[in-house]
Amino acid sequence: MEQQSKMDMFDIFPEECMSQIINLTAPRDASRLSVVSPAFKSAADSDGVWEKFLPSEYKDIISNSDSSSLLTTCMSKKNLFQHLCDNPIIINNGAVLNATWGSAGDVPMYWILPSQSDSRFAEVAKFGPMWYFEVKGGMETKLLSPKTIYGTYLVFKFHDLERRILYKEDPPVKCGVYFEGKDDGKRHSLFLDPAGSMLRRYRDKGDGWMEIEMGEFFNENGHDGMLMFTFIS
Amino acid sequence: MSKLGQAKRIIFLKTADGQLFEVDEPVAMEFEIVKSFFDENEDAADDTVVPLPNVSAEPLAGIIEFCKAHVEFRANGAAGKDEVKKFNAEYIKEKSNEQLKELILAANYLNIKEMLDFLTETIANRLKNKSVEYVRAFFGIENDFTPQEEEAVRKEYEWAFEGVDED
Structure with missing residues (x-):
C-alpha cells in the first residue's frame, strides 16, 4: 500500500500545486528542482514560474533601457532571468544615480572623471593617490520594483596594483545604506582587497572590475524617497 | 440552512476507507466540492451522505480541524491576525512530510483554496535549499x-x- 502510494505520487500530484510550490521557492531552488526528474524539469522551467521571479514590471524596465526589447519576446522567461543575471541592464540609461565624489576638504582634484572607460556605467570616478575619500549618493526608490530586496554594490577596479597592495594594510572602509532622513548611523566595514575578511560580500567580475556588497534594503512600495549610500575610507 | 432556534445543520461525509464524518455546515461548505454537491442537489435530504472517494479518514480529520479553526477566525474578525499565524504554525509543526502530502492531495480534491495556499507555501518552505x-x-x-x-x-x-x- 505504502509502495503503491509512493509510486503514484507524481502522477497524482496536481500539476498546478507543483507549479505553485516551485513558484514559492527561489530561483536557485527552482533550478535545482529541475534535476529531480523530467516531470519536475518541465514544471520548474515553465514561463509561469520564472515570470514570477522577474520584477513585476520587467517589460517596462527593459523597454526603458538600452537593452533590446526582443529580450522580452524571444526568450523563455527562464533564459531571460539568467540573461539578466549575467548582463545587468542600466535603467533609464544610468541617469538615476546621483553621486558626489568627495575627498578631504572636498578637493575635487583627487577625483578624475575619465571620459572613456571600460566600465558599463556612464560615469566613472578615478581616484588618485589619497589617504581619505568619501563617496555619497542616492537614487529614487520609486524607480525600483516594489516588494523587492535589493543589494547595493560598489563596483571598482584597481588601476595600479601598488594601490591594491597598499589597501591590504589599510583599515577597512566604512559604508552604509539607508533611506534619506532615516539614517540609523549603522556602518559596515569592508576591505577593498579580496584577501580581506569579507569574502562572501565580494565578487570578481573576471574583467578587472570587482563588486562589494555595501548593504541591502527592502523596497516596500517605492514610497521611501531617496535611498542613500555612503562610502568613507 | 439552519433556522433561528434550530440545531445547527450537520453535513455527513463518507471517506474512501468508509468512515462517516459529521461536520458543521459552515465548515463543510469550505470544501468547494461539498458546496457544489449541495448547489447541484438542492433537494438533497438533510441526512444525505456525501461520498468522498478520493479522501481517507486521516487527512480529512486534519482538514476539518484546519477549516473549523479558520471559519471561527473569520467569524471573530481575526482573519489575517497573529493568532491565525500562530495556529497555522502549530498546526503544521507536528505534521510529517508524508502527512503533508496527503493533506495537500485531499485539500486539492476537496478544492479548499485557503488551505491549499497554506500547504503549498509550507511545502515550498520545506524544500528550500534542499538537495x-x-x-x-x-x-x-x-x-x-x-x-x-x-x-x-x-x-x-x-x-x-x-x-x-x-x-
Missing part, C-alpha cells in the same frame, strides 16, 4: 533521467548546488 536527493525522497520520485541527462542538467545549474542543506 535533489531530499526532494526525490520527499515526493517518492524515481529518478527517470539517464545518468548523462542528469549530469547535463546538473552542469547547467552548477551554481544552484552550492551550499545546499545537509539531508
Whole structure:
C-alpha cells in the first residue's frame, strides 16, 4: 500500500500545486528542482514560474533601457532571468544615480572623471593617490520594483596594483545604506582587497572590475524617497 | 440552512476507507466540492451522505480541524491576525512530510483554496535549499533521467548546488 502510494505520487500530484510550490521557492531552488526528474524539469522551467521571479514590471524596465526589447519576446522567461543575471541592464540609461565624489576638504582634484572607460556605467570616478575619500549618493526608490530586496554594490577596479597592495594594510572602509532622513548611523566595514575578511560580500567580475556588497534594503512600495549610500575610507 | 432556534445543520461525509464524518455546515461548505454537491442537489435530504472517494479518514480529520479553526477566525474578525499565524504554525509543526502530502492531495480534491495556499507555501518552505536527493525522497520520485541527462542538467545549474542543506 505504502509502495503503491509512493509510486503514484507524481502522477497524482496536481500539476498546478507543483507549479505553485516551485513558484514559492527561489530561483536557485527552482533550478535545482529541475534535476529531480523530467516531470519536475518541465514544471520548474515553465514561463509561469520564472515570470514570477522577474520584477513585476520587467517589460517596462527593459523597454526603458538600452537593452533590446526582443529580450522580452524571444526568450523563455527562464533564459531571460539568467540573461539578466549575467548582463545587468542600466535603467533609464544610468541617469538615476546621483553621486558626489568627495575627498578631504572636498578637493575635487583627487577625483578624475575619465571620459572613456571600460566600465558599463556612464560615469566613472578615478581616484588618485589619497589617504581619505568619501563617496555619497542616492537614487529614487520609486524607480525600483516594489516588494523587492535589493543589494547595493560598489563596483571598482584597481588601476595600479601598488594601490591594491597598499589597501591590504589599510583599515577597512566604512559604508552604509539607508533611506534619506532615516539614517540609523549603522556602518559596515569592508576591505577593498579580496584577501580581506569579507569574502562572501565580494565578487570578481573576471574583467578587472570587482563588486562589494555595501548593504541591502527592502523596497516596500517605492514610497521611501531617496535611498542613500555612503562610502568613507 | 439552519433556522433561528434550530440545531445547527450537520453535513455527513463518507471517506474512501468508509468512515462517516459529521461536520458543521459552515465548515463543510469550505470544501468547494461539498458546496457544489449541495448547489447541484438542492433537494438533497438533510441526512444525505456525501461520498468522498478520493479522501481517507486521516487527512480529512486534519482538514476539518484546519477549516473549523479558520471559519471561527473569520467569524471573530481575526482573519489575517497573529493568532491565525500562530495556529497555522502549530498546526503544521507536528505534521510529517508524508502527512503533508496527503493533506495537500485531499485539500486539492476537496478544492479548499485557503488551505491549499497554506500547504503549498509550507511545502515550498520545506524544500528550500534542499538537495535533489531530499526532494526525490520527499515526493517518492524515481529518478527517470539517464545518468548523462542528469549530469547535463546538473552542469547547467552548477551554481544552484552550492551550499545546499545537509539531508
